[in-house]
Amino acid sequence: MVEPARLSLNTATVRERWTLRQCIEGCARHGIGGISPWRDMLAACGVAEAARLIQDHGLTVTGLCRGGMFPAATASGFQRNLDDNRRAIDEAAAIGARCLVLVVGGLPEGSKSLAGARAQVREGIAAVLDHARRAGIPLAIEPLHPMYAGDRSCVTSLAEANDLCDALGPGVGIALDVYHVWWDAALAREIVRAGRERLLAFHVCDWLVPTRDLLFDRGMMGDGVIDIPLIRRMVEAVGYDGLIEVEIFSRDHWWKEDPDEVLRTLIARARTSI
Amino acid sequence: MVEPARLSLNTATVRERWTLRQCIEGCARHGIGGISPWRDMLAACGVAEAARLIQDHGLTVTGLCRGGMFPAATASGFQRNLDDNRRAIDEAAAIGARCLVLVVGGLPEGSKSLAGARAQVREGIAAVLDHARRAGIPLAIEPLHPMYAGDRSCVTSLAEANDLCDALGPGVGIALDVYHVWWDAALAREIVRAGRERLLAFHVCDWLVPTRDLLFDRGMMGDGVIDIPLIRRMVEAVGYDGLIEVEIFSRDHWWKEDPDEVLRTLIARARTSI
Numbered sequence: 001m002v003e004p005a006r007l008s009l010n011t012a013t014v015r016e017r018w019t020l021r022q023c024i025e026g027c028a029r030h031g032i033g034g035i036s037p038w039r040d041m042l043a044a045c046g047v048a049e050a051a052r053l054i055q056d057h058g059l060t061v062t063g064l065c066r067g068g069m070f071p072a073a074t075a076s077g078f079q080r081n082l083d084d085n086r087r088a089i090d091e092a093a094a095i096g097a098r099c100l101v102l103v104v105g106g107l108p109e110g111s112k113s114l115a116g117a118r119a120q121v122r123e124g125i126a127a128v129l130d131h132a133r134r135a136g137i138p139l140a141i142e143p144l145h146p147m148y149a150g151d152r153s154c155v156t157s158l159a160e161a162n163d164l165c166d167a168l169g170p171g172v173g174i175a176l177d178v179y180h181v182w183w184d185a186a187l188a189r190e191i192v193r194a195g196r197e198r199l200l201a202f203h204v205c206d207w208l209v210p211t212r213d214l215l216f217d218r219g220m221m222g223d224g225v226i227d228i229p230l231i232r233r234m235v236e237a238v239g240y241d242g243l244i245e246v247e248i249f250s251r252d253h254w255w256k257e258d259p260d261e262v263l264r265t266l267i268a269r270a271r272t273s274i
Numbered sequence: 275m276v277e278p279a280r281l282s283l284n285t286a287t288v289r290e291r292w293t294l295r296q297c298i299e300g301c302a303r304h305g306i307g308g309i310s311p312w313r314d315m316l317a318a319c320g321v322a323e324a325a326r327l328i329q330d331h332g333l334t335v336t337g338l339c340r341g342g343m344f345p346a347a348t349a350s351g352f353q354r355n356l357d358d359n360r361r362a363i364d365e366a367a368a369i370g371a372r373c374l375v376l377v378v379g380g381l382p383e384g385s386k387s388l389a390g391a392r393a394q395v396r397e398g399i400a401a402v403l404d405h406a407r408r409a410g411i412p413l414a415i416e417p418l419h420p421m422y423a424g425d426r427s428c429v430t431s432l433a434e435a436n437d438l439c440d441a442l443g444p445g446v447g448i449a450l451d452v453y454h455v456w457w458d459a460a461l462a463r464e465i466v467r468a469g470r471e472r473l474l475a476f477h478v479c480d481w482l483v484p485t486r487d488l489l490f491d492r493g494m495m496g497d498g499v500i501d502i503p504l505i506r507r508m509v510e511a512v513g514y515d516g517l518i519e520v521e522i523f524s525r526d527h528w529w530k531e532d533p534d535e536v537l538r539t540l541i542a543r544a545r546t547s548i
Contacts, residue, residue, distance in 0.1 A: 146457040147488075156458070182423070185433070185437075230386075
């Protein structure tokens with residue numbers, strides 16, 4: 001039973017039909033308390049204009065999606081990735097985001113070394129961390145489902161994200177998405193290990209059975225098999241009291257729906273299935 | 275560099291075009307040392323006839339695929355699953371299999387409780403373990419990729435399989451498939467923990483980027499991003515010296531090829547990419 005004011009809309013959920021301005025106005029119209037924009041939509045709107053709109057509508061910015069993607073095949077590529085992360089940090093600061101979500105990246109072109117990619121991720125976060133601290137933007141490592149280990153995130157579990165936090169110190173935390181971690185037998189333990197301070201964001205959607213696409217077949221809360229209330233209780237038991245962000249990539253279903261209907265549905269599901 | 279005599283053909287790799295008899299004859303023709311049949315193909319051939327053919331062709335049976343699928347929504351369903359596992363154990367014994375591979379099962383219909391499913395798996399293996407011990411058939415828990423947690427295997431990591439082995443004692447081991455575990459940051463440690471005695475089978479194929487289907491888009495060794503030689507060195511470092519089983523579900527590619535060409539290809543790849 002989660003009220004709309006405690007929800008945040010990740011703009012990817014309606015990205016096929018709404019601009020960022022429409023997302024902001026839509027959230028306000030439906031009483032949704034927060035928003036989490038993707039950078040391409042932010043760029044299309046203009047950062048300053050987006051910041052003004054978000055403030056005018058009284059929304060909390062639960063995160064900016066996304067920084068990360070550190071591993072590169074070349075040193076110059078790695079530097080470019082660092083530069084891009086610094087820009088993302090600045091954008092997050094400009095819109096008053098609670099954190100910058102990091103999808104850390106997978107294997108660089110031609111590489112099969114997960115250990116190498118993981119080392120680059122650690123080095124990359126460390127390299128931009130001072131910039132983030134000065135900007136007042138916490139970096140939220142988002143462990144992604146292991147099915148993305150090759151191309152999107154060599155950080156595949158909450159345990160790994162916690163290890164990175166241990167290594168990197170203040171200014172680094174975690175964005176926890178039930179879709180990516182629900183299968184993990186160590187989840188309860190690692191949420192306790194993360195604790196309130198590290199849990200910078202909490203994302204929900206659902207795992208459909210069958211899942212027809214690795215990227216774009218996420219389900220609306222309640223339509224899949226994730227025990228979302230169980231995981232919510234776990235994060236709240238350690239003190240998480242932030243907004244709950246809804247992020248649904250659904251090419252063949254929700255992305256085709258009228259976004260107002262999507263928002264009505266996710267508000268209804270927040271009452272029954274979160 | 276793995277010679278054909280050290281390979282085993284999991285019959286799923288050519289199942290769309292060959293019967294079990296053709297698989298057995300094909301392995302012998304190509305100098306492949308072992309075979310791992312699926313139960314439906316075994317039933318179609320007849321267990322006694324298959325046992326005779328396998329023996330006549332001098333093949334090692336690296337495993338029978340598969341037992342498991344323990345969790346059920348009802349007590350009677352659970353009992354039926356146990357009975358089916360006992361039959362699978364008997365079939366494995368009849369063909370002289372080195373182990374019965376267990377794909378343990380996911381969430382029962384209508385359930386979202388992974389903890390409940392995991393408890394049923396533990397109870398289920400315990401319930402058939404005496405039967406397996408008497409038959410001389412080790413049970414090989416196969417941790418499956420977390421993307422199958424909902425519908426196929428609530429055991430999603432080698433750590434969980436090791437925990438089950440710890441709990442259940444002698445007669446239970448592990449079938450390790452690189453496809454399911456390659457992403458795991460704890461893999462090296464958990465292979466050491468498993469050790470030679472628990473590692474009953476070692477399966478290979480490759481993870482394609484992109485992967486277009488959750489079930490049927492596995493790659494031929496060398497075509498994907500898994501560092502297979504690295505994982506082979508890990509299992510061999512703890513003493514694994516059994517055959518290396520090739521199991522490729524590939525609806526749109528390898529299943530459409532001439533099986534003799536598939537066998538030639540996997541033999542060539544065993545020399546370059548395992």
